[in-house]
Amino acid sequence: MNRRTFLAQTSTVALAASLAPSFSQLSAATPTPAAGPTYPFAVAPLAYDAAALEPHIDAATMRLHHGKHHAAAVTALNAALKDQPALHGLTVEQLLRQRETLPAAIQSAVRNHGGSHVNHGFFWQIMRPVGTEGAGGKPGGKLAAAIDAEFGSLAKLQDAFNANALKVFGSGWAFLVADQAAGKLRLTSTPNQDTELAATDRTVILACDVWEHAYYLNYQNRRADYLKAWWNVVAWNVATRRYV
Numbered sequence: 001m002n003r004r005t006f007l008a009q010t011s012t013v014a015l016a017a018s019l020a021p022s023f024s025q026l027s028a029a030t031p032t033p034a035a036g037p038t039y040p041f042a043v044a045p046l047a048y049d050a051a052a053l054e055p056h057i058d059a060a061t062m063r064l065h066h067g068k069h070h071a072a073a074v075t076a077l078n079a080a081l082k083d084q085p086a087l088h089g090l091t092v093e094q095l096l097r098q099r100e101t102l103p104a105a106i107q108s109a110v111r112n113h114g115g116s117h118v119n120h121g122f123f124w125q126i127m128r129p130v131g132t133e134g135a136g137g138k139p140g141g142k143l144a145a146a147i148d149a150e151f152g153s154l155a156k157l158q159d160a161f162n163a164n165a166l167k168v169f170g171s172g173w174a175f176l177v178a179d180q181a182a183g184k185l186r187l188t189s190t191p192n193q194d195t196e197l198a199a200t201d202r203t204v205i206l207a208c209d210v211w212e213h214a215y216y217l218n219y220q221n222r223r224a225d226y227l228k229a230w231w232n233v234v235a236w237n238v239a240t241r242r243y244v
C-alpha cells in the first residue's frame with residue numbers, strides 16, 4: 001500500500017471541535033503552523049445525546065466521562081500552560097510532539113492531560129448512535145478491503161482488537177492504526193493517557209478507552225463485555241474516511 005494513500009495527519013481536536021461533517025477537509029490540513037485549537041483548550045460538545053449510545057454505553061457513564069473526566073483533563077492542561085505564553089500558539093498534538101523540550105515542570109501535565117484531551121476528543125468522534133455514521137454496520141471502501149486482507153475478516157479484527165485491549169494492564173487505550181512505514185494496519189496500545197494521535201507516521205483509525213471510568217458503572221470489572229458492546233457504536237463511516 002502506497003503511503004500516499006493514507007490521510008495526512010490532522011488535528012483530532014480540531015476535528016472534535018468541528019463535530020464531524022467536514023472531517024475529510026480537516027484530514028487534509030497541514031499540521032504546521034497550528035492546524036487546530038490552541039490554548040485555552042476546551043471540550044467540544046458531544047455530537048449526540050449522552051443517552052444515544054445506550055444500551056451499549058450508558059448515559060451516566062457518558063455524562064461523567066465527557067463532562068467530568070475529559071473536562072478535568074482540559075482544566076488541568078490549561079492550568080499547566082497558563083504561565084507559558086510561548087506555548088499558547090501550539091496545538092495539543094504539537095505540544096505532545098515537543099514534550100521533551102518543554103519546561104520540565106509541565107512535561108508530565110502535557111503528557112497526561114494533553115494526551116487525555118486528544119484521546120478523548122477522538123473517542124467521542126469514533127462513536128455514534130446505532131444507525132448513524134455507520135454505527136452498527138461495517139467498514140467500507142479501502143478500509144474494508146485492508147481489514148479483510150490483513151486480519152481475514154471484520155470479526156477477526158474485532159477479536160484481535162479486543163484481545164489487545166484486554167492485555168492493557170490497568171488504564172490505557174487500544175488503537176487500530178494505519179502504519180505508513182509498514183504500509184499496513186496495526187494494533188497497538190498505550191498506558192495511561194499516552195496517545196498514538198500525535199504521531200506523524202501513522203493514522204489512528206480506531207481508539208478505545210479501556211480506563212475503568214469508561215465502563216465501570218455499567219459493566220463493573222467486565223472489560224470484555226464493554227469491548228464487545230463498544231463495537232455496536234463504532235462509527236465505521238468516520239473510520240472509513242480516515243483510511244483512503
Ligand SMILES: [Fe+2]
Pocket residue numbers: 065069120209211213214
Ligand atoms: Fe476516558
